[in-house]
Amino acid sequence: MKPETEAELAGMIASASWPICVRGGGTRGVNLDGDVLETGGLSGITLYEPGSLTLVAQAGTPLAEIEAALEAEGQRLAFEPMDHRGLMGTTGAPTIGGVVAANVSGPRRVAVGACRDFMLGVRYVDGTGTVVKNGGRVMKNVTGYDLVKLMSGSWGTLGVLSEVSLKVLPKPETSACILITGLSDAEAVRAMAKALGSPFEVSGAAHLPEGPEGQAVTMLRVEGFAGSVAYRADQLAGLFGDLDVRVEDDPASVAESWVSVRDVAGFHGTDGDVWRVSCTPSEAADLGAKMNADALVYDWGGGLIWARVPEGTDLRARLGIFDGHATLVRGTGQPKFQPEPPAIAALSRGLRQKFDPRGILNAGLMG
Amino acid sequence: MQMPQPNASVLSRKAQIVARLREVIPQDAVISDEMETRAYECDALTAYKCPPLAVVLPSSTEEVAAVLKVCHQMGVPVVPRGSGTSLAGGALPTADCVLLGVARMNDLIETDYDNRFIRVQTGRTNLSVTGAVEADGFFYAPDPSSQLACAIAGNIAMNSGGAHCLKYGVTTNNLLGVTMVQMDGTIMEIGGAHLDAGGYDLLGLICGSEGQLGVVTEATLRILPKPEGARPVLMGFDSNEVAGACVADIIKAGVLPVAIEFMDRPCIEATEAFAKAGYPMCEALLIVEVEGSPAEIDEQLALILEIARRHNPVELREAKDADEAGRIWLGRKSAFGAMGQINDYMCLDGTIPVSELPYVLRRIGEMSKEYGLDVANVFHAGDGNMHPLILFDANKEGDLELCEALGADILRLCVEVGGCLTGEHGVGIEKRDLMVDQFAPDDLEAQMAVKDVFDPAWLLNPAKVFPLAASESRRSMALAAE
Numbered sequence: 001m002k003p004e005t006e007a008e009l010a011g012m013i014a015s016a017s018w019p020i021c022v023r024g025g026g027t028r029g030v031n032l033d034g035d036v037l038e039t040g041g042l043s044g045i046t047l048y049e050p051g052s053l054t055l056v057a058q059a060g061t062p063l064a065e066i067e068a069a070l071e072a073e074g075q076r077l078a079f080e081p082m083d084h085r086g087l088m089g090t091t092g093a094p095t096i097g098g099v100v101a102a103n104v105s106g107p108r109r110v111a112v113g114a115c116r117d118f119m120l121g122v123r124y125v126d127g128t129g130t131v132v133k134n135g136g137r138v139m140k141n142v143t144g145y146d147l148v149k150l151m152s153g154s155w156g157t158l159g160v161l162s163e164v165s166l167k168v169l170p171k172p173e174t175s176a177c178i179l180i181t182g183l184s185d186a187e188a189v190r191a192m193a194k195a196l197g198s199p200f201e202v203s204g205a206a207h208l209p210e211g212p213e214g215q216a217v218t219m220l221r222v223e224g225f226a227g228s229v230a231y232r233a234d235q236l237a238g239l240f241g242d243l244d245v246r247v248e249d250d251p252a253s254v255a256e257s258w259v260s261v262r263d264v265a266g267f268h269g270t271d272g273d274v275w276r277v278s279c280t281p282s283e284a285a286d287l288g289a290k291m292n293a294d295a296l297v298y299d300w301g302g303g304l305i306w307a308r309v310p311e312g313t314d315l316r317a318r319l320g321i322f323d324g325h326a327t328l329v330r331g332t333g334q335p336k337f338q339p340e341p342p343a344i345a346a347l348s349r350g351l352r353q354k355f356d357p358r359g360i361l362n363a364g365l366m367g
Numbered sequence: 368m369q370m371p372q373p374n375a376s377v378l379s380r381k382a383q384i385v386a387r388l389r390e391v392i393p394q395d396a397v398i399s400d401e402m403e404t405r406a407y408e409c410d411a412l413t414a415y416k417c418p419p420l421a422v423v424l425p426s427s428t429e430e431v432a433a434v435l436k437v438c439h440q441m442g443v444p445v446v447p448r449g450s451g452t453s454l455a456g457g458a459l460p461t462a463d464c465v466l467l468g469v470a471r472m473n474d475l476i477e478t479d480y481d482n483r484f485i486r487v488q489t490g491r492t493n494l495s496v497t498g499a500v501e502a503d504g505f506f507y508a509p510d511p512s513s514q515l516a517c518a519i520a521g522n523i524a525m526n527s528g529g530a531h532c533l534k535y536g537v538t539t540n541n542l543l544g545v546t547m548v549q550m551d552g553t554i555m556e557i558g559g560a561h562l563d564a565g566g567y568d569l570l571g572l573i574c575g576s577e578g579q580l581g582v583v584t585e586a587t588l589r590i591l592p593k594p595e596g597a598r599p600v601l602m603g604f605d606s607n608e609v610a611g612a613c614v615a616d617i618i619k620a621g622v623l624p625v626a627i628e629f630m631d632r633p634c635i636e637a638t639e640a641f642a643k644a645g646y647p648m649c650e651a652l653l654i655v656e657v658e659g660s661p662a663e664i665d666e667q668l669a670l671i672l673e674i675a676r677r678h679n680p681v682e683l684r685e686a687k688d689a690d691e692a693g694r695i696w697l698g699r700k701s702a703f704g705a706m707g708q709i710n711d712y713m714c715l716d717g718t719i720p721v722s723e724l725p726y727v728l729r730r731i732g733e734m735s736k737e738y739g740l741d742v743a744n745v746f747h748a749g750d751g752n753m754h755p756l757i758l759f760d761a762n763k764e765g766d767l768e769l770c771e772a773l774g775a776d777i778l779r780l781c782v783e784v785g786g787c788l789t790g791e792h793g794v795g796i797e798k799r800d801l802m803v804d805q806f807a808p809d810d811l812e813a814q815m816a817v818k819d820v821f822d823p824a825w826l827l828n829p830a831k832v833f834p835l836a837a838s839e840s841r842r843s844m845a846l847a848a849e
Contacts, residue, residue, distance in 0.1 A: 049720065049721075049722055050618075050619050051614075051615030051616070051618055051619050051721060051722060052615070052618075052720050052721040052722050052751070053618060053721075054720065073619070074619075074621055103563070103568070105563075109562065109563075110562070113536060113540050114562070114563055116568060116571060117536060117539075117540045126813065130809050130812075130813075131809065132809055132810055132813045133806075133807070133810050134810065134813070134814075136785065136786065136787050137720060137785055138718040138719060138720055138750070138751050138752075138785070138786050138787055138790070139533075139718070139750035139751060139752075140528055140532065140537060140718045140747070140750050140751070140752045140790035140791055141718055141787045141789075141790060142525060142526045142537075142575045142789050142790065142791055142792070142793050142794075143787040143788045143789050143794060143798070143802070143805055144794065144802065144805075144806065144810075144811070144814050144832065145572060145575065145576055145814040145817055145818075145832075146526070146539065146571050146572060146574065146575045146576075147572075147813060147814065147817070148571075149539065149568045149570075149571025149572060149574075150567060150568055150569075150571060150572050150817075152568060152571075153567070153568050154567055154568075158567075169623065170618070170619075170620075170621035170622070170623060171621065172621070173621065190481075193480075193481040193482070193483075196483065196592075197480055197481070197483060197504075197505075197592050198592055199504070199592045199593060199594050199595050201594075201659075224663075225663070225666050225667065225670075227662060227663070227666045228659060228660075228662070228663040228666055228667075231660055231662055231663065232660075232663075278561045278562060278563050278565065279561050280482055280559070280560040280561050281481070281482050281561075282479075282481045282482050300562060303561055303562045304562070323559045323560055323561060324559070324561040324565075325561075325564075325565030325566075327565070337565060337566060338565050338566075340565070340566050341555070341556075343549075343553050343554075343555040344555055344557065344566065344569065347567075347569060347820060347821065348566055348567050348569075350819075350820035350821075351567060351817065351820055353820075354816040354817070354819065354820055355813070355816070366566065366567065
């Protein structure tokens, strides 16, 4: 199924008698039973007002098309959505609807917020084939319940997005990266907390226990106008004067290294399962040790841990109870999402039942 | 504005209900005396008043759960209340409700600078959250004008904003976790100190749900390191259009000020008479504030001033020191007080696409003439969140109704140009009946379905947000079941 209009999409869902597997670009590894419904026919930017920092696009619009349009005006999606293709070994073109449905955010999430924080409005078709809109195209909107957030990160299980409206931000003039070599995971987490707690507006804080040259590297990014970036990079480096610190100020090289953090490039082309763990940053090093993983990457100052483990590992059992949750991103041996406590699971089920009473949208994925 | 008929069965059982409440929480936490419940008869939308059946002032999550369980069992509606500063009537009681105030729950539970969060009971005021971490160089970003009085509970219920949200976002962008009690008394933890709660974004759903999904008793809030400094610049223009174009150009240039505030001539005149801040008399005035180190501020302001000069400003005023900065903000911060001196006023908060500013301001001017009521505009221009203040005389018969009609027309205009009814105040009762202008029946149905899941009996703050006609079948079903 590949609808060309929202009305067609609604018709297809209304008349479906079989589970539907919703697919944008097919790059994020969702392969469920059911008829594949491709959103690629719903494509195109419907409104872009750089002076209002607002972009509205049909859900199947390729992300590349949106990024090109923003680039032309010196703007960007500030939440830095990751490209899953390298990690998942998938091909295809990521769509904006896929980004939103999976609430995909990258390293800058720690500073500016997640995809859901940039979402202004949605149009979607629920599991009964009803078209619903929520939010709009303005930056502040508290009119009624915020279904925009609910739809972001619901993985197509509550409705199929037909249109999304986003807040975009100016692209900074330049960037720099402070690189600290040789820290243990625990030292790195403390260093990142210190940097993120400083007034120097760190827009990325990651730690690679095995960096490109084999040694551990801790990375702190600053972005903005040239004078400000130079000042803040200098101040930050000064905070860690007693460590092995250097400042990378070539913007192209900075950009490249953060794309590799964003896409977890170190795990590309490897075997095994990949988990994504959201946790309290200061607990990251302890949790990282408990995982007994083949490889780890810390992002968000430690608040996000990527772990590569042998296929079929029950990482949740290794972690035990902790403040946060673990998602199986690559692999199939365990439930994808962390099981929820009973009271929350009841609400999730209730929402699923209301939005998709027949349980046909991405059946088995959530709720 | 209509409220539903109070439930006669609930009214007749007042004594039993109060007695049951006194069994589960301390005696002094239940108020049933008719003189004393008067203190809770309205919030900051003072045109509407109704004393509740009883008031409860619990001190803990467990007490909130106990109260809600009793009300749930006895079929009594509950209206939650933070500090009662809602401009939308979000905390307006009904005669048959138990009003649940969180004022006694104001503990600071935990501050954690390594993980940059603070956990508080939600009766705590907004400003006191920043107050708790300020000395250590941190702050809590959302800063509604009422921040001295308003409670975090109300901020979460209404998803409050403030002057600085262009850069830092509103409450929902700064909320990491909550302890919430459902209407049936179930206590749950959602989110926590980690970023991105798992599963469906229930946190996002609860924030801004106007106390209709549950009572939030504790909140984990994101705190941020304070910038090294901030400095405003004031600019005056001889037309709204030019000021609007200047705002768009600043944003397009890649500067992201923390605030861009806009005042039109009626507002400038009123505040000058009141606060004497020394503002230029012109058609439109902008206050733009940037943050950072002194050098960073200079860099950003230089760019902003260069853009402003291209628009032939009638005035450009930089602040050389804290005192001058204070004077630039003085008029803006006194604007509402100044209006209150002149007259009664109604403050709207529709939001529009920034590109529509000049057109909307012109239309508001025309409507103001048609209705014969003055309107002053002061608002957050960077994000298009308008605050038209309609001046009226509450003692003059028919003036309030006329004012409400003009307000409704202005909000419909906001929706027409692609905006919305409310940017940060919430729907409450004030904009409830206008929801049909923004949403189709299916859109409202989807939202009400969410309430069905969280509060199937529709007992929590039931007569708000949704037009009474739209929610009637659900509310009456709840009555019948009881």
